[in-house]
Structure formats: C-alpha cells, structure tokens
Amino acid sequence: DAGVTQSPTHLIKTRGQQVTLRCSPKSGHDTVSWYQQALGQGPQFIFQYYEEEERQRGNFPDRFSGHQFPNYSSELNVNALLLGDSALYLCASSETGGANTGELFFGEGSRLTVL
Amino acid sequence: AQSVTQLGSHVSVSEGALVLLRCNYSSSVPPYLFWYVQYPNQGLQLLLKYTTGATLVKGINGFEAEFKKSETSFHLTKPSAHMSDAAEYFCAVRKPNQGGKLIFGQGTELSVKP
Numbered sequence: 663d664a665g666v667t668q669s670p671t672h673l674i675k676t677r678g679q680q681v682t683l684r685c686s687p688k689s690g691h692d693t694v695s696w697y698q699q700a701l702g703q704g705p706q707f708i709f710q711y712y713e714e715e716e717r718q719r720g721n722f723p724d725r726f727s728g729h730q731f732p733n734y735s736s737e738l739n740v741n742a743l744l745l746g747d748s749a750l751y752l753c754a755s756s757e758t759g760g761a762n763t764g765e766l767f768f769g770e771g772s773r774l775t776v777l
Numbered sequence: 778a779q780s781v782t783q784l785g786s787h788v789s790v791s792e793g794a795l796v797l798l799r800c801n802y803s804s805s806v807p808p809y810l811f812w813y814v815q816y817p818n819q820g821l822q823l824l825l826k827y828t829t830g831a832t833l834v835k836g837i838n839g840f841e842a843e844f845k846k847s848e849t850s851f852h853l854t855k856p857s858a859h860m861s862d863a864a865e866y867f868c869a870v871r872k873p874n875q876g877g878k879l880i881f882g883q884g885t886e887l888s889v890k891p
C-alpha cells in the first residue's frame with residue numbers, strides 16, 4: 663500500500679520564478695493538506711483540499727495556490743518566489759474531510775531552495 | 778487562537794533513561810492533541826493522539842502521553858530511551874471540526890547518548 667508520495671524531492675529556483683509541487687495521497691484518502699516547514703521550525707498549515715475545492719486556508723499570501731484533481735492528487739503552486747519561501751513542503755492526506763480521527767499521513771516532502 | 782509551546786528545543790538523555798518532552802497548548806475549545814516524530818530527511822509519523830476518552834494515551838515505540846486539562850499540557854514520555862529514538866518531535870493541536878489544520882509546536886530535538 664503506497665503511502666503519500668511527493669515530487670520532486672528537491673528543487674532549486676531563483677527569486678521571481680514559479681514552482682509546482684505534486685502530491686499523491688495514500689490509497690483510500692480523498693483529502694489533501696499542504697504544510698510549509700522552514701528550517702528549524704514546526705510545519706505551518708497552508709491549505710486543505712477536499713472534493714477539488716480549497717476548504718481551509720492558513721495565513722499564507724495569494725502567491726500560494728493549489729489544485730486537487732478528480733483522482734484526489736494535488737498540486738501546490740507558488741508564484742513570484744521569495745528567498746523566504748525556501749522550506750520543506752509537506753503534503754498530508756486523510757480520510758474524508760479530515761475525519762474525527764484527525765490522523766494525517768505525511769509524505770517525505772519536497773525541499774525547495776530559492777536563490 | 779490556538780497555539781502550542783514545546784519547552785526545550787533540545788533534550789539529551791542517556792540510553793535507558795526516561796524521556797520527557799514537554800508540550801503546553803492553548804485553545805478556546807477542547808482540542809485534539811497529537812505527537813509526531815520526524816527522522817532526518819523524512820516526513821512526519823504519528824506517535825499518538827488524544828481525541829476523547831482516556832487521558833493517558835499509548836502510542837507506538839513505547840511512547841505515551843497524558844492529557845491534563847487543568848494544566849493545558851500533553852507531555853510525551855518513554856520509560857527507557859533507545860538510540861533509535863533520536864529524532865525531532867512535534868506536538869500539535871487542532872479543533873475537532875478542522876480536520877486538516879494542525880497547529881504545530883516548534884519541535885524538540887531528542888538526542889540519545891550511549
């Protein structure tokens with residue numbers, strides 16, 4: 663049973679560029695959440711997607727956007743990259759709407775470096 | 778607003794010693810509470826969770842945590858540390874109706890000395 667898979671694992675961009683990160687949820691999961699983890703910090707919630715719609719959003723600017731596809735996979739897009747966007751981006755999946763168990767299954771992340 | 782405070786960014790113990798990682802939270806409603814572990818270059822793995830019911834929660838790898846509402850705490854313990862326990866540990870909280878939105882603490886790095 664494949665867990666949460668993310669791609670790419672590492673990437674380097676320059677300021678002002680745009681980046682797209684991808685996530686496939688764990689089998690049987692239909693809800694995807696994205697987190698940003700800066701070096702030495704705890705993860706911060708970006709947004710959650712369910713039924714192809716953004717359901718919740720954290721305190722991130724509009725440069726951060728996302729999409730969920732009919733197969734439940736998801737993309738995170740970041741425009742006009744800043745040096746401060748350098749971080750590990752984690753995708754987490756869960757059962758419908760995050761369910762009452764609240765158990766999120768995390769991928770290994772995509773490490774973005776902005777130069 | 779919810780928040781999580783983990784006391785001590787680095788904790789070092791000897792192999793076989795008690796592990797105690799501290800977590801305090803603030804929340805306007807009774808929260809769900811979680812501990813996650815992160816090994817180098819990996820994602821987060823759930824150790825244990827408290828939602829409702831028994832306040833002493835047992836998790837994987839011999840870890841347990843106790844929810845103390847009066848102290849707004851959810852400290853993580855393990856009676857005897859193993860070398861393999863060396864990792865980063867995160868305490869997290871969420872409101873019951875906010876499925877994907879976990880609020881994480883800053884993390885505690887656990888080192889285990891031989």
